[in-house]
Every structure is written in structure tokens, then in C-alpha cells.
Amino acid sequence: MHHWIPDVAQLIFEFVYDPIRTEEDCEGRATVVGLARTCRAFKDPALDVLWAQLHSLDALVLCSGGKRDSNNKLIWDRPLYDADWRILAQYGKRVRTLTISPQSNTWDISTMQLLSCFPVPGPILPNLTKLNWLSDREDFFPFLRRFCGPSLTALSLSPISWSVRKCAAVASLAPSCPLLKEFTCINAEDSSMQAISEAVVGWNRLQLLQVGPLDEQALTHAGSLQTLQDLHFSISDLGSPVLEFCSPRAAIQITIPSPSSFYAFFQNVHFSTQRLHLFCERYDGMFPELFFSRLKACFRNPGELLELGLVKTMHHNRSIILNSIMLRPLVSFKGLNYLNLADLCTSNIDDAVLEEMAVSCPNLHDLYLGDKGRWLIAPLATFDGVVSLLKHCHQLSSLGIFFSATFKGDFTDVLQADAINLNIRNFSVGASPISDPMSVTVVLSSLIPNAICINHCAQGSAELRDMEEKWDTVNTWFKPFVSARKHSWEQGWFEGKMVVEKSAIA
Numbered sequence: 001m002h003h004w005i006p007d008v009a010q011l012i013f014e015f016v017y018d019p020i021r022t023e024e025d026c027e028g029r030a031t032v033v034g035l036a037r038t039c040r041a042f043k044d045p046a047l048d049v050l051w052a053q054l055h056s057l058d059a060l061v062l063c064s065g066g067k068r069d070s071n072n073k074l075i076w077d078r079p080l081y082d083a084d085w086r087i088l089a090q091y092g093k094r095v096r097t098l099t100i101s102p103q104s105n106t107w108d109i110s111t112m113q114l115l116s117c118f119p120v121p122g123p124i125l126p127n128l129t130k131l132n133w134l135s136d137r138e139d140f141f142p143f144l145r146r147f148c149g150p151s152l153t154a155l156s157l158s159p160i161s162w163s164v165r166k167c168a169a170v171a172s173l174a175p176s177c178p179l180l181k182e183f184t185c186i187n188a189e190d191s192s193m194q195a196i197s198e199a200v201v202g203w204n205r206l207q208l209l210q211v212g213p214l215d216e217q218a219l220t221h222a223g224s225l226q227t228l229q230d231l232h233f234s235i236s237d238l239g240s241p242v243l244e245f246c247s248p249r250a251a252i253q254i255t256i257p258s259p260s261s262f263y264a265f266f267q268n269v270h271f272s273t274q275r276l277h278l279f280c281e282r283y284d285g286m287f288p289e290l291f292f293s294r295l296k297a298c299f300r301n302p303g304e305l306l307e308l309g310l311v312k313t314m315h316h317n318r319s320i321i322l323n324s325i326m327l328r329p330l331v332s333f334k335g336l337n338y339l340n341l342a343d344l345c346t347s348n349i350d351d352a353v354l355e356e357m358a359v360s361c362p363n364l365h366d367l368y369l370g371d372k373g374r375w376l377i378a379p380l381a382t383f384d385g386v387v388s389l390l391k392h393c394h395q396l397s398s399l400g401i402f403f404s405a406t407f408k409g410d411f412t413d414v415l416q417a418d419a420i421n422l423n424i425r426n427f428s429v430g431a432s433p434i435s436d437p438m439s440v441t442v443v444l445s446s447l448i449p450n451a452i453c454i455n456h457c458a459q460g461s462a463e464l465r466d467m468e469e470k471w472d473t474v475n476t477w478f479k480p481f482v483s484a485r486k487h488s489w490e491q492g493w494f495e496g497k498m499v500v501e502k503s504a505i506a
Contacts, residue, residue: 051094056101061111064088075111085119095125098147099132100140102158109139116146123149123176130154136161141169145176154182159192167195174202181207181227188212190236209233212255216241223247235265242268248304251275255313259320263288271298275307277340280320283312287320292329302332309340319373323348331360337395338366342430346370346402347377354385358392367393371400371430374457374464378433379404383414383443390419390447399448400428400455411439415446424448428455429471431464437473444474445481454478 054060061074064084069075080088118124124146131147136159148155155177159166170192174180180203188196188211196211197218206225210232214222222231223245231247234255245252252273256262259280288294296302308330312320322344330339339361346369358364367389370379381403389396407414427448434440444454456471457464 047091048094051091053097053099054095055099057098057115060088060091061115063091066111073111076114080114080117088118088124089120092125093127095128097130097132098125098128100135102134102136112140112143116143118146123147123152125149127151132156132158134158138163138165141166144169145172148173148176150177150179152177152180155180156182156184158185158187160187162189162192162195167192171195171198173199178202179205181205182209184208184210185212186210186232193236216243219243235262241265244270244272246272248272248274251277251307253277253279255279255281257281258283259287259291259310263291263294266294266298269298270300272300272304274304275338276305277307277309277311279311279313281313283320287322287326289326292326296329296332299333303334305333306335307338308333308336309338310344311340312343319345319375321345321348321377322370324350324353327353328356331356334360335363336361337363339364340366340368342368342370342372342400342428344370345373345375345377346381347375347379350380351382351385351388354381355388355392358389362392363395364389364393365395366398367396368398368400368428370402371428371432371455372457373402374431375402376431376464383407383411387414387416387419387447390421390424391416394421395423396421397423398426399424400426400430401432402430403432405429405432405434405440407436407439411436411443414443419447421448422450425450425452426455427451427453431457431467432471434467434470434474437470437477441474441477441481445478445485449482449485451478 051059058074061076064076064080064087065078066074066076069077115124126149128147128149129151131152131154133144133147133156141159142165155173157170170185171194183200183203183206185192185196190213193213193215197215200206200209200211200214200218201221204225205227206222207227208230209222209228210230212234213236214233219233219241220243222228222233223243225247228247228250230251230253231245232253232255235257250273252271252275254262254277256265256278257280262278262280299305320343322341327346327349330336349369379402381401383403383405386399386401386403389399389401427444444451454471454475456468458468
């Protein structure tokens, strides 16, 4: 047999049965099982594919003499001997991904205790690279370290509640898996902050870190990692720490209790990042007027920022209302290609600020200003502001804006040839007031002819019902108007060509 046969065979077997797929492929698995029994050359590559990803430890227990008891729990009802441990080692070394699911009640704690007695030093699964520990069982957490080894690069935890034993297990993880690149623990809370922070400080190659609150030391360490690509954390009661986030390639996502608490947090924080997204859990009724001014001061070079978002994660009646003065500092972020303020009320932003933003940030691809709310406050922005954005931001592909879709004079005044945008596919107007659906359809079908549809807020209050019906009418007419305009243009081009040809002949 040629030495390359196992590698080629494994590629073929992975095509027949891909263990990474989300849905179990029983037919493909059975085919690979049959191939493993065909010849010696196929055995190892086929077994590597079959054992690469486990959704539980059931297979390891059953293949080494385990069984299910009367309560359907997996147990070993006898001691494990040398032959049993050899079988475990033979298959365990092939496992690359393991998931301990939340439904781990079929496991008896004595089984986990016996498994942790694995006689070979080091982790039970020595080549494990990804571990999804999704179980919240209190008695399982002390065994977490037995599955974390030098090969582990991705670890995901999902505890519902935290206890002293869970915190102790997490705090001591770093020495077991020093080369970890991805750590996720979204459900972390204040009580787990110290434990997770201690673990984070021990990892120097992190690329992805998604956690809850971290202390100042852990944030300082994470912010200094040049390998970091994705950082997601929440702020609790850190006061005004002195922090420097100098990972330019990292996308930083911060969950904040409220805008005012974040304003206090970043008094002494500096960013050197290209992507910053803030997720606001609640609104305490006060949005600092200098919020975006202070945010601009956090960047040594505001022009480097490519993405900025401020999103509400919980729906409530209170609205974050912005005005032109608050928003004007954003024009310093000249490199922006993504700006998401869709959850904020932008009714007090006028056309002048929109034009200034369009001129300052011509590279915008995605822009969302107040289009997710059902605002009853009349917006100051008009079609003139929309035209300014289309005229200067030629790369816009998604635009959501809350504006007054009405006309004081002749609607043809806004039909400017240099404002036609063929890139926009998604256009959202939220709860924008509208008076004449016919005129609006004529304008939009001319300016953004390639839009899929005109999205707007639905199922609003009685005050917005008339608005919804009119935007529905615009949606109904939009495609026919675009088609008619295209047909008219083609017909005109054909007739013009005929005239030119006749003149040439004459």
C-alpha cells in the first residue's frame, strides 16, 4: 500500500460521512462503518472519521464494557481492567470534538468518577481540539480539567448558575490548556467574574473571547493580545478603569447596562480597533449629550474605525432620542462602512447632518438610522437628506432611515441623476410618515431601482395604521414602476438608435 492511501481514504470517507454536520447522517455513518471492516488500509482512516466528533461520552462507555441500568443511566457495573483502558485509549485518541450536552442526566456520577481514573497521565482525550461543555450539572464540573489538554484550542461553557465548585474548576483551567484560542462563556455573571478573569489571564493566544464581566486585569490582558479577532464582554461596576484595547483586527462587542453607565466606563479607555458594537440592556431615561464626543475621544485615530453599532437588546417603551448635536461627532469616523443606530430615535436629526455625514463618510456600505422603532415624533429629515446619502455614498447597499417621505414642492426636484444608486438592495423606512404613495413610488423607483422591496414597520399602533397601508401601496407599485421605467428607457434607446442609423444612411 502506498503511504498516501490513508490520507486519500480519509478524505473520501469524510465526503461520505461528514462528522461536522449538524444533522446525524445514519446512512453515511453506516457506510463508513462497513468500509472500516473492508480491509486494513481502510480501518484507521474510517475510525478517525467515525470518532472525530462525539455528541456525548456514551460511545466510549459502551465500547469498553459499560451498559444502561434500569434507570437508563450509563454505568460500568464492574471494574475496568487493562484491556478496557486500552480500548478507551484506542478510540479516545481519535476524538477531536466533544459535546457534553445539557441533557446529561443519563450519566451516573460514578461513571464520570471511574472515567477520571484513566491510568495514562494527561487528558482522557489527548487529541481533543474542541470541547463544548454545555452541562450545568454541579457534580460534573470538577471533572472538566480531565478533558482539557495541550491540544485543546476551543472551549465553550454554558452554566445556568454559578457555585464555588464551578468557579474553582474554571479558574484553574489555563495551565491545562495553555494554547487555547477560543473561549466562550456567554452566560457568565458577576459571581463568576473573578474565576473567568483568572483563567483569561493565563491564555496568551486567544483569538475569540466571548464572556460576561471581566476584571480590569483580564481586560488589560485581553486588550493587549495581537492575536485577538473577536472580543465580547459586559461591564458591570468597574468604575472608570484605565484600559487600552490595541488589537486592531479585533471586533469588540460590549454589553452595557445603560448608555450612562458606559459613558462612565470609558472615561479612561482607548481603542485601536476597526469594529466596535455596543449592546444596551436597558435605558435609564438619560442619554449623555456628549456620548459620541466621548466615544470619539477614545480613539487615537477615529478614521480607523470601520464599524460602529449601538443596539438595544431588550424592548421597552423608553426611547433613546438623538439630535443633530449629539450625532455630529460621528463625522470624525471618516472610514466607517457600517453604522447601526436603528434602535435609536433619530427624529431630531436634520438634512444638514445627513449631508455632512455623507460627505465625511463616503465609504458607507450599511447605514441604519432609527428605522426599527415605531416613533410617533415627526422626523426633521426629508428626501433631501436621503438624496445626499445616495449622492455621496456610492457604495451603499443597505439603507435604513426614519425620514419624512413628503414633498413641500414638486417631487421631481429630488430626481437627480447623480443620486441614482444601483447597489442598494435593502431599503427600510421604519415608521416614516408618508402622504402620497404615487409620488414616493416614482422617486424611489428612480433612485434605487434594484431594491428588493421597501421595508417598513408593521403591526403598529392605530396612529401608524394609515402609514402602514400607504407603504404597502408603495411596495405593490414599486416593481411595476421599475419595470416600466426600464422598458421606457430601452424603447427610447432603440428609437434613438434607429434615428442615428437613418441619419448615417442619409
